[in-house]
Amino acid sequence: MTRRAFLGLGSNLGDREAYLQHALDRLPDVTKVSSFWETAPVGGPEQGPFLNCVVQLSTDRTARQLLAVCREREAEAERIRVERWGPRTLDVDVLWIDGETVDEYDLVVPHPRMFERAFVLIPLRELAPDLIPSDFVDPPLDEVWPYDPS
Numbered sequence: 001m002t003r004r005a006f007l008g009l010g011s012n013l014g015d016r017e018a019y020l021q022h023a024l025d026r027l028p029d030v031t032k033v034s035s036f037w038e039t040a041p042v043g044g045p046e047q048g049p050f051l052n053c054v055v056q057l058s059t060d061r062t063a064r065q066l067l068a069v070c071r072e073r074e075a076e077a078e079r080i081r082v083e084r085w086g087p088r089t090l091d092v093d094v095l096w097i098d099g100e101t102v103d104e105y106d107l108v109v110p111h112p113r114m115f116e117r118a119f120v121l122i123p124l125r126e127l128a129p130d131l132i133p134s135d136f137v138d139p140p141l142d143e144v145w146p147y148d149p150s
């Protein structure tokens with residue numbers, strides 16, 4: 001059965017736009033891609049801003065299969081992560097799959113922190129306003145701001 005699914009992508013090391021675009025070009029079943037957003041890092045050590053986006057799939061893959069796809073894309077980015085929560089070339093998370101919940105040690109869907117994270121909700125809102133909590137308040141512009149590639 002084909003369902004709507006959403007993945008979140010983030011990068012704050014190296015050529016961030018190239019890492020996101022390379023992964024987007026190699027994801028299956030993509031139907032929509034959000035804008036890229038600059039976002040202040042949440043958690044972890046002092047580090048540079050992330051570039052974040054969200055992608056919508058129309059897919060019959062399970063959450064576990066999508067996690068495998070995410071891990072493949074991260075591996076292609078030669079993901080370097082010097083310390084936990086620290087800078088990384090690419091992070092790809094399974095955020096949401098319509099009608100599916102998973103609660104396993106290495107995979108929780110919906111993503112447990114997606115509704116607290118403006119760097120997820122702002123791009124997600126472009127694709128799926130129905131998933132945004134009605135009490136969501138836009139963050140200040142020094143937390144999430146539009147990406148200017150020039």
Ligand code: GSY
Pocket residue numbers: 009010011039040041042043044050052085091093119
């Ligand atoms: O969970 C994704 C990795 N990540 C991010 C991110 O993608 N964007 C921002 N702004 N902060 C983050 N902290 C972590 S961990």
